[in-house]
Amino acid sequence: MTAFRSFVIFAGMRTGSNLLEATLNAHDVACFGEAYNPYFIGWPDQQTLYDMTLADREADPQALWRHMVNARKVKGFRYFHDHDPRMFQPLMDDPTCAKIVLTRNPVDSWVSTQLAYATNQWKLNETETPIPAQVEFDAGSFRESLAQTQGFLDRIQHALQVRGQTGFWLNYDDLRDADVMTGLLHWLGRTDLDRVEPAQDQVPQNPRPMAEKVTNFASMQAELVAADPFQLHRIPGFEPRRGPAVPSFLTVETGRGLLFMPVRGGPSGPVESWLSALGGVERDLTQNALRQWKRAHPGHRAFTVLRHPLPRAWDAFHAMMAARNPDLRGLLRQVHRVALPPDEDLQALTEAEKLPIFAVFLDFLRRNMNGQTGLATHPGWASQSEVLAGFSRFGAPDLVAREDRMAEDLGFLARAAGIERDGPAPEPLPEVLDDPALRKAVKAAYLRDYVAFGFPDRP
Numbered sequence: 001m002t003a004f005r006s007f008v009i010f011a012g013m014r015t016g017s018n019l020l021e022a023t024l025n026a027h028d029v030a031c032f033g034e035a036y037n038p039y040f041i042g043w044p045d046q047q048t049l050y051d052m053t054l055a056d057r058e059a060d061p062q063a064l065w066r067h068m069v070n071a072r073k074v075k076g077f078r079y080f081h082d083h084d085p086r087m088f089q090p091l092m093d094d095p096t097c098a099k100i101v102l103t104r105n106p107v108d109s110w111v112s113t114q115l116a117y118a119t120n121q122w123k124l125n126e127t128e129t130p131i132p133a134q135v136e137f138d139a140g141s142f143r144e145s146l147a148q149t150q151g152f153l154d155r156i157q158h159a160l161q162v163r164g165q166t167g168f169w170l171n172y173d174d175l176r177d178a179d180v181m182t183g184l185l186h187w188l189g190r191t192d193l194d195r196v197e198p199a200q201d202q203v204p205q206n207p208r209p210m211a212e213k214v215t216n217f218a219s220m221q222a223e224l225v226a227a228d229p230f231q232l233h234r235i236p237g238f239e240p241r242r243g244p245a246v247p248s249f250l251t252v253e254t255g256r257g258l259l260f261m262p263v264r265g266g267p268s269g270p271v272e273s274w275l276s277a278l279g280g281v282e283r284d285l286t287q288n289a290l291r292q293w294k295r296a297h298p299g300h301r302a303f304t305v306l307r308h309p310l311p312r313a314w315d316a317f318h319a320m321m322a323a324r325n326p327d328l329r330g331l332l333r334q335v336h337r338v339a340l341p342p343d344e345d346l347q348a349l350t351e352a353e354k355l356p357i358f359a360v361f362l363d364f365l366r367r368n369m370n371g372q373t374g375l376a377t378h379p380g381w382a383s384q385s386e387v388l389a390g391f392s393r394f395g396a397p398d399l400v401a402r403e404d405r406m407a408e409d410l411g412f413l414a415r416a417a418g419i420e421r422d423g424p425a426p427e428p429l430p431e432v433l434d435d436p437a438l439r440k441a442v443k444a445a446y447l448r449d450y451v452a453f454g455f456p457d458r459p
Helices: 019-025 054-059 059-067 087-093 106-118 141-164 172-176 178-189 218-228 270-280 285-295 311-323 326-332 341-346 351-369 382-391 404-418 436-445 445-451
Strands: 006-010 077-079 097-103 168-171 251-252 259-261 301-306 397-400
Touching: 006 059, 019 077, 019 097, 019 172, 054 059, 054 326, 054 382, 059 077, 059 087, 087 097, 087 141, 097 141, 097 172, 106 141, 141 218, 141 301, 168 172, 168 178, 172 178, 218 445, 251 270, 259 270, 270 404, 301 382, 311 326, 311 351, 311 436, 351 436, 351 445, 382 445, 397 404, 436 445
Parallel strands: 006 077, 006 097, 097 168, 259 301, 301 397
Antiparallel strands: 251 259
16 A cells, blocks of 8 residues: 555535545644645635745745655645646656545535625534525536536546546545544554544534525526436546536527537627527537537537637736636736736726736736646636637537638538528727737747637737
């Protein structure tokens, strides 16, 4: 049996990872919280861990882990799907790092997360009173969460398999089972412990029937039936694999049928308006429903539209400034040298004042997509090459159009589907972007897309 020197808990929000951490800490197996959360180091409001700051960790993420590995006792941390992506491979490559994989019914996890956001109550001890609340089930948000969770678990399983390693798989319900916790601690090397009782300082926050926690329970049930519930609570390896998550695909019934596969940050607005003018647009389809649609529409055509990287990055820049995520902007200011003014002053920036900030943001994108930052690559600024590769795991589009030619190209595709209509006109490029320095910077960030799709230097 391998003598473990460190451990990692692969988990997600509202899976019980706080309770698991408390149990480990209560038995002298130190767990240092979310050590690689991009927005804090260990726990919220904590400034350092092993005397390393957030900036220190950003510069050398493995240094923090080496402190744990070199410690006298086995130490570890919790790692979620959106934590520093540079750490995943080193952790998997080390057979002396124990891999604990914690899962929970994804419906329970999603609802619990939404309740926590609604009440701002993330942990509950026996002396506290739970805040009563209900949430509305959002099918699109749930499907996105499910896809992220399943993709993360599949990645872990594959990484373990190719390395000939195994993990200790736990379900949420196992966390209050003393026999299972004893087995876990023995597996980590604490064979001196006769019996490990789960931590008692935390209690379940929402022990109510699901129908009492969700305002539109009937709608949720209908969505789960359509989404094939037999795969919702699977442990990887024991049930059939799921394909990649279907993005926000749109279908139109007119003619033989059109299927739009939008790229985040692309010209989706004009294309959606064009589709709406053709007929009723259906969205929020499950994989199963989309397959049925394809079978029912022989001769249908699927397409996507690419945008030149420069205006797409410009849109991503504006989306970042407008997003309800001040932590991201704070991280860009403090760690990644993006000189954003305070949030309350962002709206007052002129186009000319945005340009030098945008140039630094482009350099951040280059480093981010090269795996040189602790932030996961956001879909809104990911390379379009990788986005299309994800599409192809479900079904490749018939046509990959470019925004500047979508009037002609989508008109051609529409006629192939029996629809006599030209495509939408492209939106003009903001004049402020006609700058050689910006063209050079965006090409450095998106060289893969320039080569793959033949984008010109000037949009």
